[in-house]
Amino acid sequence: MLKIFTFLALLNQCNCAPANTSTNGDVAPCLKEFYQPAYDGIYNCTKEFDFFVENSTSEIFKSGKSCFLQIAEEECSVSQYNLLSTRYQDFLDVITKKPKNESDCENFHFKYNAIKCQPLMDDLGLKDAVLQKRHTKINDSRVLELIDLCDNALTCMSSNCYYFKTEVSIVSAFCETVKMSNSEFKACEWKIERESPDLSEYECLEGDDFYDPAILNKYRFYTKMKDCTKEIMMDICGEKAVVGFEKYAELSADFLIKAAKMQRAMSEVMDEDGSENDEEDD
Numbered sequence: 001m002l003k004i005f006t007f008l009a010l011l012n013q014c015n016c017a018p019a020n021t022s023t024n025g026d027v028a029p030c031l032k033e034f035y036q037p038a039y040d041g042i043y044n045c046t047k048e049f050d051f052f053v054e055n056s057t058s059e060i061f062k063s064g065k066s067c068f069l070q071i072a073e074e075e076c077s078v079s080q081y082n083l084l085s086t087r088y089q090d091f092l093d094v095i096t097k098k099p100k101n102e103s104d105c106e107n108f109h110f111k112y113n114a115i116k117c118q119p120l121m122d123d124l125g126l127k128d129a130v131l132q133k134r135h136t137k138i139n140d141s142r143v144l145e146l147i148d149l150c151d152n153a154l155t156c157m158s159s160n161c162y163y164f165k166t167e168v169s170i171v172s173a174f175c176e177t178v179k180m181s182n183s184e185f186k187a188c189e190w191k192i193e194r195e196s197p198d199l200s201e202y203e204c205l206e207g208d209d210f211y212d213p214a215i216l217n218k219y220r221f222y223t224k225m226k227d228c229t230k231e232i233m234m235d236i237c238g239e240k241a242v243v244g245f246e247k248y249a250e251l252s253a254d255f256l257i258k259a260a261k262m263q264r265a266m267s268e269v270m271d272e273d274g275s276e277n278d279e280e281d282d
């Protein structure tokens with residue numbers, strides 16, 4: 001599988017770029033520093049306050065003021081901390097009150113709130129990178145946890161004006177592939193990869209190598225030659241492996257295209273930097 005981690009890392013640019021001008025002073029840099037340790041739970045006080053709950057931001061930031069400021073003092077620059085501690089009420093108003101014009105996505109309310117999705121996405125990318133190296137069984141608790149995390153990240157990102165629709169749809173498609181990793185379809189792919197049965201008898205392969213790991217080859221086996229793939233999977237794993245086959249084949253093909261594009265984009269970025277190309281694991 002490909003490096004989804006780097007792929008999600010490209011989404012780091014949420015709707016939280018430092019603003020040019022702001023009447024209240026832009027505290028987005030500090031919020032970025034705040035949400036990660038809050039997510040990781042490394043400050044004891046965050047156990048009492050769930051800074052990530054969407055529907056009670058107001059109460060949490062009011063009652064959790066001292067906890068918030070304690071973390072900000074440690075993690076943020078002096079000027080950001082001073083800004084926040086002296087004008088906490090201004091900050092509170094911005095982060096808790098939805099602007100009257102809800103399509104004004106440039107509003108700081110959205111910029112600030114969107115930042116809390118980032119730790120979820122980073123966590124998702126990291127955990128996925130770890131699991132992709134393993135061939136997990138169906139209902140592996142780590143995979144189920146990843147599916148939950150995906151749902152949470154997606155819910156967070158989907159709030160009005162937090163992220164661009166294109167970004168939400170990338171993560172949404174990614175989450176579909178995460179769910180697919182818990183399917184009989186995927187379990188069968190892994191079984192075939194692991195056991196590498198001799199497939200030379202299959203006429204539908206027309207002499208092609210089913211095991212050639214090149215992206216283009218894999219892509220063909222999910223598209224033009226998918227009937228052949230289906231036949232092989234059914235023979236080796238039984239009927240259950242091809243339930244939802246069309247959907248999974250399409251998802252796999254889409255994913256390969258995106259991954260290939262992403263890889264190309266990444267290597268172009270690397271080339272511009274004058275550094276070495278990102279090596280491929282598989």
Ligand SMILES: *[C@@H]1O[C@H](CO)[C@@H](O)[C@H](O)[C@H]1NC(C)=O
Binds near residue numbers: 020
């Ligand atoms: C920042 O805002 C000022 C005043 O609105 C504007 O003149 C300037 O071009 C802006 N700078 C950038 C980099 O957007």
Ligand SMILES: *[C@@H]1O[C@H](CO)[C@@H](O)[C@H](O)[C@H]1NC(C)=O
Binds near residue numbers: 044
């Ligand atoms: C957090 O709580 C644990 C257990 O109650 C305690 O041992 C630790 O010292 C506390 N850490 C901080 C930074 O207060």
Ligand SMILES: *[C@@H]1O[C@H](CO)[C@@H](O)[C@H](O)[C@H]1NC(C)=O
Binds near residue numbers: 055056
């Ligand atoms: C906030 O959401 C949680 C879980 O989604 C729910 O249990 C709680 O009642 C909600 N609170 C408010 C004030 O809507």
Ligand SMILES: *[C@@H]1O[C@H](CO)[C@@H](O)[C@H](O)[C@H]1NC(C)=O
Binds near residue numbers: 101102103104105
């Ligand atoms: C709301 O904000 C959008 C985007 O900035 C703008 O196009 C629209 O005119 C605004 N609507 C009102 C009623 O101000």
Ligand SMILES: *[C@@H]1O[C@H](CO)[C@@H](O)[C@H](O)[C@H]1NC(C)=O
Binds near residue numbers: 139
């Ligand atoms: C996985 O869990 C689901 C829901 O609990 C259950 O219906 C299904 O039979 C399980 N599958 C396997 C292979 O354990």
